Amino acid sequence: MEIKLTPEMFEAANWGPNNVGQTWDEMKQNSDSRICSIDPIPFEGQVYIPIQTGYRFCIAQFDENQKNLGSHTYYDWRSTPQMCPLDPRTKYIGLCFGGIGDVNKISQILGGGIIMSNYPTLPIVKDSSGFEYAEGMNLCRGIIDGQGNDFGSLGNWAREFKDDTSLPTGHYARCTCKVKPPELGQWGVYLRGDKYKETFVYGAPMTFSIYVRASREITFYMSVEFAEANKHITVTKSWQRVDFSVICKRNPDSISKTAVCFYSTNWNIDDYIDLSSPMLTFGTKVYPYRPNPADLVGGGAYEHNC
Numbered sequence: 001m002e003i004k005l006t007p008e009m010f011e012a013a014n015w016g017p018n019n020v021g022q023t024w025d026e027m028k029q030n031s032d033s034r035i036c037s038i039d040p041i042p043f044e045g046q047v048y049i050p051i052q053t054g055y056r057f058c059i060a061q062f063d064e065n066q067k068n069l070g071s072h073t074y075y076d077w078r079s080t081p082q083m084c085p086l087d088p089r090t091k092y093i094g095l096c097f098g099g100i101g102d103v104n105k106i107s108q109i110l111g112g113g114i115i116m117s118n119y120p121t122l123p124i125v126k127d128s129s130g131f132e133y134a135e136g137m138n139l140c141r142g143i144i145d146g147q148g149n150d151f152g153s154l155g156n157w158a159r160e161f162k163d164d165t166s167l168p169t170g171h172y173a174r175c176t177c178k179v180k181p182p183e184l185g186q187w188g189v190y191l192r193g194d195k196y197k198e199t200f201v202y203g204a205p206m207t208f209s210i211y212v213r214a215s216r217e218i219t220f221y222m223s224v225e226f227a228e229a230n231k232h233i234t235v236t237k238s239w240q241r242v243d244f245s246v247i248c249k250r251n252p253d254s255i256s257k258t259a260v261c262f263y264s265t266n267w268n269i270d271d272y273i274d275l276s277s278p279m280l281t282f283g284t285k286v287y288p289y290r291p292n293p294a295d296l297v298g299g300g301a302y303e304h305n306c
Helices: 103-110 194-199
Strands: 002-004 010-012 034-037 046-048 056-062 068-076 092-098 113-117 124-126 132-134 151-154 157-163 171-177 187-192 205-214 218-224 229-235 240-247 258-264 272-282
Touching (some): 010 103, 218 240, 229 240
Antiparallel strands (some): 002 113, 034 092, 056 068, 056 092, 124 132, 151 187, 157 171, 171 272, 187 258, 205 240, 205 272, 218 258
16 A cells, blocks of 8 residues: 655644653644654554655654554664564554655655555664664565566667566566677676666665576676676576675766676577566575565556566
8 A cells, every 4th residue: 555645744843742642733843844744644564665865754653543652763764765663553653754844845755655565574784884774675676667668788689578477576577689799799688777776875785686597508797787796607497596795886876777787798699588586685695585565565566577
């Protein structure tokens, strides 16, 4: 379920007392630098708030009678939006945003809404550098669509989308080479990164994984452009999941169109590579595939979510 947030739902206000049994109106105070939701927002499951990097917000939690539970969650997003674990008794939430002051900015900052689903609760962890992230959350959001707009090729490739129920998503993209690469060329296919710039954090450990197979056994490079790193892999005609843990070496503004590229000089005409179920997470651990929260409720999934 996705709830669209509009300026009409917010007012200039601050979060004041946080006492058990209070209503949202009793908690709010006047403010010129913060905004709050006017009314508590009905809530169920887990909440995913796609706020842009650099803004702060708090979530007040209320029971079925809209009475404050006395617990609250505070976030200072220095990184990508994440799933927010809340009290299981919560039936309504109140939102308070700091450093804004203008309710008309809410659509721009939030991307239009908050998303609620039964996505599993993910622990918030902190690495040795102090970087915090939701453990195991997939940052790839419907990364391949029906027109190939989040998917490209270096050279001349044909793209089509197929079903396979053995895969986590049930779908895959088939990319077929139509022109033999030059001897010194390195042609291949890539997943785009320019639509997901807010996902990348300079210096953060990140792990990319994807299901892949080819028309024949072939060795090529999996190049993770935002980490300036390559991994030599051999793919066969059977599905296998490949992964690569890296350190992000690009600031969000310098992320290029090519996020992850599979390239080789060994492609022949009519060779193909199949790709499915991409996953990008913070940290160095490889997790079982799960979709991005937005994909579960239609907020990020495309016609073909491979």
